[in-house]
Amino acid sequence: MHALLVDATKGSVAVAAAVLLAACSSPQRAPAPVVDRSPTARATVVAPAPAPEAPKVLPGAENAGKAGYYTVKPGDTLIRIALDNGQNWRDVARWNNLDNPNVIEVGQVIRVAPPGQQPLDAGVRPVTPPAPAASSAVASASAPRAASSPTLPPVNTPPVAPGDESVSWMWPTGANDHVIAGFDEEKNKGLDIGGKAGDPIFAAADGRVVYAGAGLRGYGNLIILKHNNTYLTAYAHNQALLVKEDQSVRKGQKIAEMGNSDADRVKLHFEIRRQGKPVDPAKFLPPR
Numbered sequence: 001m002h003a004l005l006v007d008a009t010k011g012s013v014a015v016a017a018a019v020l021l022a023a024c025s026s027p028q029r030a031p032a033p034v035v036d037r038s039p040t041a042r043a044t045v046v047a048p049a050p051a052p053e054a055p056k057v058l059p060g061a062e063n064a065g066k067a068g069y070y071t072v073k074p075g076d077t078l079i080r081i082a083l084d085n086g087q088n089w090r091d092v093a094r095w096n097n098l099d100n101p102n103v104i105e106v107g108q109v110i111r112v113a114p115p116g117q118q119p120l121d122a123g124v125r126p127v128t129p130p131a132p133a134a135s136s137a138v139a140s141a142s143a144p145r146a147a148s149s150p151t152l153p154p155v156n157t158p159p160v161a162p163g164d165e166s167v168s169w170m171w172p173t174g175a176n177d178h179v180i181a182g183f184d185e186e187k188n189k190g191l192d193i194g195g196k197a198g199d200p201i202f203a204a205a206d207g208r209v210v211y212a213g214a215g216l217r218g219y220g221n222l223i224i225l226k227h228n229n230t231y232l233t234a235y236a237h238n239q240a241l242l243v244k245e246d247q248s249v250r251k252g253q254k255i256a257e258m259g260n261s262d263a264d265r266v267k268l269h270f271e272i273r274r275q276g277k278p279v280d281p282a283k284f285l286p287p288r
Contacts, residue, residue, distance in 0.1 A: 060109030068113030220261030
């Protein structure tokens with residue numbers, strides 16, 4: 001009996017060893033691949049790149065570069081644009097159908113000359129010659145003109161004399177106030193006149209108020225008068241404004257009180273603008 005158990009045990013060990021050897025000698029199988037079948041994985045699709053948006057066409061783009069139009073630049077305001085072009089900002093807003101004149105966009109092209117009016121070239125301002133006699137005018141109109149006859153004024157056309165368009169000028173401050181900074185085309189667009197807070201500021205000529213407020217940076221409490229189609233005057237840094245927009249004023253009328261709004265001292269900054277371009281007021285005002 002004991003011998004039979006020993007033989008059976010040996011047989012079992014032999015069978016187990018054979019099975020183990022067979023398992024070690026058989027080739028190993030690679031693990032099954034893992035496939036992500038989640039809804040998110042199935043929904044992942046590479047979308048095509050969106051088509052580029054068409055560039056925005058700003059109002060008035062078709063008039064860019066034309067005489068009588070202006071392209072808005074960063075920092076511009078309608079008041080500044082109107083002043084630089086010798087116009088009433090309300091007129092500019094009306095010509096361009098601006099519902100909100102405080103909202104203009106960089107690159108927008110706006111009209112700065114009245115509809116139907118041919119603007120002058122800012123670089124050449126011809127002098128209007130005296131009217132010829134009636135007989136001469138008829139002769140000139142009937143005579144043939146040579147093909148080579150020049151049609152443009154010469155480049156060295158002399159400047160228009162101060163005081164044209166029959167504007168009668170006076171100093172905008174009292175006799176005791178004094179000039180503390182003269183005109184400089186790059187640094188100072190007018191005259192700075194020193195005085196005391198509350199000193200009267202006078203209209204330098206007959207005109208109409210086209211702006212009264214503090215909406216133009218660097219000018220403080222400002223008044224702009226339009227005297228005719230050529231001339232504007234500006235009165236800046238006041239402590240009090242005594243007139244309102246669209247009000248007519250007379251030469252010598254008190255329109256403001258001197259102050260230091262948006263300035264480093266009490267003074268009046270006074271400008272004369274001819275067709276929007278600053279000119280030296282000292283060449284227009286009477287001598288003191």
